[in-house]
Amino acid sequence: MKLRYSPTSPYVRKVAVAALETGLDGRIERIETDVWNPGTDIAEDNPLGKVPALTTDEGMVLCDSPTICDYLDSLHDGARLIPAEGPARWQALNLHALASGVMDAAVARVVEVRARPEDKRFEGWLERQKLKIARALDALDKQAAAGALDGPVNLGTITVGCALGYLDLRFAEDAWREGRPALEAWYQAFSQRPSMQATVPPG
């Protein structure tokens, strides 16, 4: 399998952590890709111009992180990262959606500042994204306090971990830990997992 990646993408990190947790990492060849380089050929694999994109051994290209993780989860015999059915499945997928929303809003903030001319930036947009992040983090803190993030690692908790790691990378000044002690304690432990340690984004 071949994975188009960027070292700082939180969506790529989610895939990389999933691959490590399922013992599939050794089967994945990595191709570093800068989607913001005007000469990039990423669209040949992903018309939407995003990483991650995974080309399977059969030549099929999967190009969003939940589908890639769903696919990887079908290739191993260990504990599933996406529980097969029942409340555990919906809980994991919902947690994944909530944490992906944090990533989406955080990436939108980065793009607003990096990709646009300075005089075309819109403070209202940045504020809207910050509010989404704050509300989602509050919801995650409640879930952490209720123990909903404990138990076997799954796609949901991996995504929460990668989203928080991305906030530390890009928005350390926001101090997301303040007022969210349960989430902070959970992340303190989760970020020690070898899969998380092996995928820390370069600062």
Add this chain to the structure above:
Amino acid sequence: MKLRHSTTSPYVRKVSVTALELGLDGRIERVPTNTMDPKSDHAADNPLGKVPALITDEGERLYDSPVICEYLDSLADGPGLFPPAGAERWRALRRQALADGILDAAILRMLETRRRPEALRWDGWVRLQSGKIAKALDQLEREAGTLDSSLTIGEIAAGCALGYLDFRFAEDDWRATRPRLAAWYEGFAARPSMQQTVPREPA
């Protein structure tokens, strides 16, 4: 079940079409929601402030649209819209991701040209999103031969994406260079589930 609903959201439409195709529509109560209204209470159901959000009969809150659609699929008897693991599943999920990517880009373009203060609008952003949409549509055109062979979440998402382009960007004429996709959509859009969910501005 209760569904946080707007008549213009293409992601909500995916859920509605899914519910109709699965025969579950009668079990869903709709709660009209305007996410742009500062007084709206919808963040109580989805901290990310988006529709759709589904409140299950057990009181669980589910989002986003892929999770809600797969949950509905698990409630229905008979062959579902999410094939089990295997080539059919990856094709369906891949297609859903491609169509959702078209929608994400179309929404960003709509926000840029309708919601952002005029002085802060930037053509470069519109071009970037338009380019993603065009490339993803070209991909769907290449795949048009397999769109007819089954009804999965992939085709539903593709239908809703094309319907949204007609709703918001009719002047783009996406059909002009994509005859096979246009022919497929003409047939698909005639399904009762699509006819009953045509997007419209709220009264």
